[in-house]
Amino acid sequence: DAGVIQSPRHEVTEMGQEVTLRCKPISGHDYLFWYRQTMMRGLELLIYFNNNVPIDDSGMPEDRFSAKMPNASFSTLKIQPSEPRDSAVYFCASSFWGRGTGNYGYTFGSGTRLTVV
């Protein structure tokens, strides 16, 4: 199992540009989460999907952020236009809440380190 795959690993962009982060969850997982991590705020949940449907996007900071999950094996997080305060590590995680499996955790990808200059 290759785990949760995120791309790119690093992204440096200029303020005002569009940024697209990509995620491939673990096959068979029915939940997908997007988190942002900074030193000041820690891990913040931005949005999560269940069976490709957005369930809770209350953590999306503003309209500049959007996320999609067109199918079970792919999700994107887009920032347009980007700003320096968006600089952070963005993590995608997936999960399968199987009854009786005792699985209550997420599997995280390695993250995308975004720098907006």
Next chain:
Amino acid sequence: QKEVEQDPGPLSVPEGAIVSLNCTYSNSAFQYFMWYRQYSRKGPELLMYTYSSGNKEDGRFTAQVDKSSKYISLFIRDSQPSDSATYLCAMTRRGRDDKIIFGKGTRLHILP
């Protein structure tokens, strides 16, 4: 008051020592408690989870939950340099269909 509080550290201890990491929380509805370990430039990985109050042991790691005090702990025995990482506590109310709330993490350094 934040939902989950965790001392950011850093915490430096000599190899072989017992490490105690802690979190407090404010929401009494939390029932599932987890500890994640995060190495530098990696994503967090699930280390242990417990349901409700009590202890759970896995090798050198012991997770403890005291719901009456809203306090959870992770103990690491015979600490190793490879245990050097950031440890994040996490919790959720229902497990399924509920988001996990993370602490900010405690940076731990095990000195050889």
